[in-house]
Amino acid sequence: MKLRWQIFWHLFFWAIAVSFLIFIAHDDSKISANDILVLFVLYPIINIGLFYLNYLVFIPRFLDKKKYSIYAIAIVSSLIIFGLGKYGLAVVFKEYILMRTKGHIVGFLSYFLSTIFTSLIFLFLSTALKFTADWFLNERIQRDLENQRLSAELAFLKSQINPHFLFNSLNSIYSLAYQRSETTPEAILKLSEIMRYMLYECNDNKVDLAKELQYLHNYIDLQKIRFSNKAYIDYKVDGAIASQQIVPLLLIAFIENAFKHGVANDPLTPIRLLIDVDAENLHFYIQNKKHTNNRDPAGGIGLNNVKRRLDLLYPHKYNLDIRDEADTYTVELSLVL
Template identity: 35%
Template sequence: MEIKLTAASTLEAGTTWSLPEVRNITQSRVVQHVFFWVVYVVFFGLLYGSYIDDYYNAFMVELVELPFKIGLVYFNMYYLMPRYLLQKRYLEFFFYLLLLMALITALMQFVLLPFLIHPMFCPTTCTEDNLTFYRFVKNGVNISYVVAITAVIALLKNWYSHQQAARDLTQDKLEAELKVLKGQIHPHFLFNTLNSLYSLTLKKSDNAPEVVLKLSSLMDYMLYAANAATVPLEKELEYIRNYISLERIRYGERVDVCFTETGSITGRQVAPMMLLPFVENAFKHGVSTETGNAWIRIDVKVQENKLVLLVENCKCGERASHSTRDMASGIGLKNLRRRLELLYEGCYTLETEDEPDSYAARLELDLGEE
């Protein structure tokens, strides 16, 4: 019983590990090239065999001529095309290619045909007509088929490789730019929070330990969760709530913050730290430390596959008013728009409204299917 079980397990394991090997074999360049030439010989052997009604002679002729065609094809693909055609030296390329084809055709017609092919495979069909210029041109045209087919394949492969390299380069640039843009958010936020903590410690406030705890949670989010391409929407909103709590501790009674959420956020994904800059700028540019009665309204709605974020703030005092206008036309909004273009191209709308006493930003994101 035990021996049979082991044998069955071994057979099952063997089947499993052999599948990747089969896949690797089919992806091998050597196998692909051999497969191409087999298909070529079979196709043209059947084609010419049906024409002369002699499949054996047709296949034997194709096999005898095959080494010459293979040499011509690979010399063209790996020497002439990279050296001349891809360097846009077209006249030189076609001159050398036609010259080489003429030499191969002459070798096949005046050496291979009368001294090997006809004596061995079709001695009764060898006539002087097979050595005429017309026959020479016809043989050259026949050779040009395989040269043209392989050249097109090589050009398509070269084009695809360049397209793939261009896409990879573009993706690398986008990722690098996103890291820079995201990096501009982290130090800014950390600097503001540390300033708040410093102010509380100077006052020996009882809120300092709570600030440290919330700051620790926010730092954990920034350093780890925010490195992902997307995060759950509830985590992003929890991050915003913690940020608002810190700012409430900082400003106390001087600011009235209203934060509302509507709609189902479960299962939704969003780019990390995409919503926070709107809230951060509302505090930074809409609340002055010298004046009271400031207000901020933050409304988050999820409607079907749309996320709508509306952030409004008052302009309290001349300094806050000026800084809000700076944000509307400066680096802050440019940073946000650039991140949105990179991450949500064609899937977002961002509108701002700059009034004498208030500033509002409305973001609508397409979250995709749940």
């Protein structure tokens, strides 16, 4: 909170408190205007002064720096000085303060102890306010630091996606070029469209789901080119996707994994990919037949990356089920958009 707003709220609180006391006292016919001036104006100014002496000086300079003995001396000295000051003011206006019924005058010790009690209340309130304000400030700082840490981690995770994807895609295009395939230029063009999306349209925290699905479609087309249009994939999207958004580059790792570790050129066991979208949820399903001679574990950097991003960006809003069975590898992701 900015300083001017802090000052405003402090002034507002004290004005309301003093006005409330004056309003209550004004209803008592036995209390004169002079009583109100002394009891509800001059004395509150003294008590409020003690409040801020502790709040702005003693706590920051002594208590926060663990100078407990100096703080205790400062508090005791202030209680004595302010108590004597209040008694001096009471002597000046003794007919309003010290004088009681039947001409009885309150003694020094009795009055001094009562002022000490009042001063302790204001010291307690200022200490409680200071520690409460510091606690909220520290909590905000911790949240900011945690958000910065998470932002840095997300930036690092996202920075891994492009090199990882590019590495796999270049391997595919290299295979086409090595085979002198006529589809190599088309593959390079498709890759350029994919990279344009990744570099220029994925900078926001979320992107339109329709654009993300188009990006996945382009990747699938690139893989079909790699397999000379002999890659078989049963790909279906259901539901209204026009108004939905999703964290970018979140689903690609599962599809990459299916093409890299699965059998894509068997028309009897195509890669099955289903994306179902409703008003609030996305259900992603992909299954592929596993290579019998593939000894590399499925996943690696890509899946570990996406799991961590799901934890950070969709906490308690997703369910990821990965089934690595003897012949098939299946991924199901349910996500609250």
